[in-house]
Amino acid sequence: MTLAAVADRAGEPGTEKVSRVRAAVQSSTGKGKAMKVVTAEQAAAAETPATRSGVRIGAWGRALLRVVVPPVAGLALLIGLWHLATLNGGGIPSPGKTWDAAVVIFSDPFYREGPNDQGIGWNVLASLQRVAIGFGFAALVGIPAGFMLGRFAVLSQMMNPIISLLRPVSPLAWLPIGLLVFQRADPAATWTIFICSIWPMIMNTAQGVTRIPQDYLNVARVLKLSEWKVFTKILFPAVLPYMLTGIRLSIGTAWLVIVAAEMLTGGVGIGFWVWDEWNNLKVEHIIIAIFVIGTVGLILEQALMLVARRFSYENR
Amino acid sequence: MSKKIVQIEDVGQTFSTKNGPFTALRGINLDIHEGESVSLIGHSGCGKSTLLNLISGLTTPTSGVMLCDGREIAGPGPERAVVFQNHSLLPWLTCFDNVYLAVDRVFGAKEGKAKLKKRTEDALALVGLSHAETKFPHEISGGMKQRVGIARALSMEPRILLMDEPFGALDALTRAMLQDELVKILAATKATMVMVTHDVDEAVLLSDRVVMLTNGPAATIGEILEVKLERPRDRLALAEQPEFARYRAAVLDFLYKKQLKHAA
Numbered sequence: 054m055t056l057a058a059v060a061d062r063a064g065e066p067g068t069e070k071v072s073r074v075r076a077a078v079q080s081s082t083g084k085g086k087a088m089k090v091v092t093a094e095q096a097a098a099a100e101t102p103a104t105r106s107g108v109r110i111g112a113w114g115r116a117l118l119r120v121v122v123p124p125v126a127g128l129a130l131l132i133g134l135w136h137l138a139t140l141n142g143g144g145i146p147s148p149g150k151t152w153d154a155a156v157v158i159f160s161d162p163f164y165r166e167g168p169n170d171q172g173i174g175w176n177v178l179a180s181l182q183r184v185a186i187g188f189g190f191a192a193l194v195g196i197p198a199g200f201m202l203g204r205f206a207v208l209s210q211m212m213n214p215i216i217s218l219l220r221p222v223s224p225l226a227w228l229p230i231g232l233l234v235f236q237r238a239d240p241a242a243t244w245t246i247f248i249c250s251i252w253p254m255i256m257n258t259a260q261g262v263t264r265i266p267q268d269y270l271n272v273a274r275v276l277k278l279s280e281w282k283v284f285t286k287i288l289f290p291a292v293l294p295y296m297l298t299g300i301r302l303s304i305g306t307a308w309l310v311i312v313a314a315e316m317l318t319g320g321v322g323i324g325f326w327v328w329d330e331w332n333n334l335k336v337e338h339i340i341i342a343i344f345v346i347g348t349v350g351l352i353l354e355q356a357l358m359l360v361a362r363r364f365s366y367e368n369r
Numbered sequence: 370m371s372k373k374i375v376q377i378e379d380v381g382q383t384f385s386t387k388n389g390p391f392t393a394l395r396g397i398n399l400d401i402h403e404g405e406s407v408s409l410i411g412h413s414g415c416g417k418s419t420l421l422n423l424i425s426g427l428t429t430p431t432s433g434v435m436l437c438d439g440r441e442i443a444g445p446g447p448e449r450a451v452v453f454q455n456h457s458l459l460p461w462l463t464c465f466d467n468v469y470l471a472v473d474r475v476f477g478a479k480e481g482k483a484k485l486k487k488r489t490e491d492a493l494a495l496v497g498l499s500h501a502e503t504k505f506p507h508e509i510s511g512g513m514k515q516r517v518g519i520a521r522a523l524s525m526e527p528r529i530l531l532m533d534e535p536f537g538a539l540d541a542l543t544r545a546m547l548q549d550e551l552v553k554i555l556a557a558t559k560a561t562m563v564m565v566t567h568d569v570d571e572a573v574l575l576s577d578r579v580v581m582l583t584n585g586p587a588a589t590i591g592e593i594l595e596v597k598l599e600r601p602r603d604r605l606a607l608a609e610q611p612e613f614a615r616y617r618a619a620v621l622d623f624l625y626k627k628q629l630k631h632a633a
């Protein structure tokens with residue numbers, strides 16, 4: 054089937070499931086905007102308590118305004134445009150309708166009525182769990198592998214062509230292999246997370262190892278430190294910032310991929326939830342899901358940034 | 370005469386670079402005696418650090434032989450402590466931990482934690498940095514970093530102390546103070562010192578011999594000046610002594626008359 058045909062048929066409900074999934078996966082790149090908006094919302098939320106507790110409102114308040122006003126204005130603009138676009142009806146629900154639906158959903162995020170009808174909270178947690186497991190295994194394999202590749206040039210010469218070949222492949226292409234090997238959907242989804250998380254971790258760790266300044270290694274040589282001391286006192290701390298960059302990139306991609314993977318595999322999970330709501334034609338729920346996915350992605354990113362800042366020695 | 374601790378015989382160093390081989394040093398012959406203080410002086414880029422790296426064992430010469438205690442220098446070791454030109458502190462360790470790493474390596478097998486801690490504290494106190502123990506390298510000034518580097522090298526009680534412009538980033542007062550401390554330590558421990566410097570006064574004041582390198586590329590030893598000034602040397606008294614002035618003039622003459630036209 055041609056791409057255009059996929060796009061055409063994606064609009065009508067009741068088309069063959071697979072083609073719609075593909076279209077949905079293709080359009081998942083458009084998520085960036087939603088994430089940015091959430092950034093602004095978060096920033097605003099984070100700043101308000103400070104305003105209240107501020108003793109000297111004058112200069113402080115003005116600085117805060119400068120921080121708060123532009124993001125809030127951006128958010129308002131988006132909602133305004135959204136509202137205008139939905140004035141004449143059409144498939145997209147209005148901001149008000151979406152808000153009402155959100156209030157209902159978030160009043161009971163952890164209900165459970167059968168395996169395919171659970172609260173959004175459970176769905177998000179299920180997705181996070183898959184990401185955590187897939188990502189954890191990737192770290193377990195990828196970080197030591199990165200150290201080896203960085204340390205031994207022969208190994209990296211051996212592996213580089215393979216990695217360059219496999220890295221650009223969409224992790225979803227690995228899903229059928231996962232299904233074949235594991236025979237179940239759930240580990241198969243985790244497997245795609247593993248695949249997409251492992252590359253940034255290998256590459257960044259290896260790069261960190263090759264970039265250790267010679268000066269630090271000279272200190273180790275003059276002191277004739279034991280291998281263990283060299284690793285704990287020099288290699289590991291020097292590579293840590295690179296490793297954390299790899300981890301951050303991995304988590305970001307993993308969160309992008311899990312949504313798409315779950316659309317294909319089903320079960321419980323935020324990706325499947327989006328798919329399910331599409332089948333039920335509850336478009337306002339899909340919009341809510343987009344915001345939720347964006348928020349969770351943002352929180353993951355920020356949390357790892359915080360960790361990275363804690364361990365980066367220059368700005369500690 | 371005391372025995373030779375370092376012997377450098379017809380040593381040359383050629384680097385392979387993108388633009389073909391580059392000969393930094395050639396035909397270096399120098400014997401350093403136990404307990405001796407030697408300065409290496411020469412214009413920037415002539416190969417002083419390169420020579421010091423050869424003695425430390427961090428690099429191996431492309432020609433000639435380097436001996437330490439009569440044996441070929443196979444690699445670096447803690448008995449030849451190095452104060453690096455760029456201080457080379459580990460940025461993720463505090464000043465204390467940077468020094469402690471070295472102390473632990475040298476004395477850790479024989480001494481308890483408390484003793485090691487004491488050694489580290491003493492070394493930092495010696496360079497006047499007790500107050501900066503818990504600071505990280507990026508939190509202290511360039512001169513302070515250099516002093517931590519010196520403390521780290523001294524704390525190892527090395528037989529040979531190799532220093533690459535150790536006082537370069539210090540103000541005159543701190544520099545004078547540390548020079549005096551260094552002389553005392555060398556006298557007390559009978560350690561051998563090889564120091565790279567740009568400072569003519571420093572070279573004459575601290576050394577038994579000043580080794581002057583010609584300009585690169587393919588630098589070699591141009592002259593060696595024996596400084597026969599009585600020890601202990603008092604910097605204030607020396608400043609008025611004609612002998613001191615003569616030594617100074619000899620080095621300056623080499624640097625700014627004999628080597629100047631090449632340096633330009």
Ligand SMILES: Nc1ncnc2c1ncn2[C@@H]1O[C@H](COP(=O)(O)OP(=O)(O)OP(=O)(O)O)[C@@H](O)[C@H]1O
Pocket residue numbers: 384385386391393411412413414415416417418419420454585
């Ligand atoms: N690893 C290297 N590869 C290629 N060339 C090098 C290398 N190390 C040093 N050189 C060259 O050797 C020469 C001597 O360098 P060196 O660092 O020993 O100079 P220096 O006398 O210590 O200078 P300065 O006083 O500025 O520290 C320089 O021309 C430098 O470019």
Ligand SMILES: [Mg+2]
Pocket residue numbers: 417418419454533
């Ligand atoms: Mg140098």
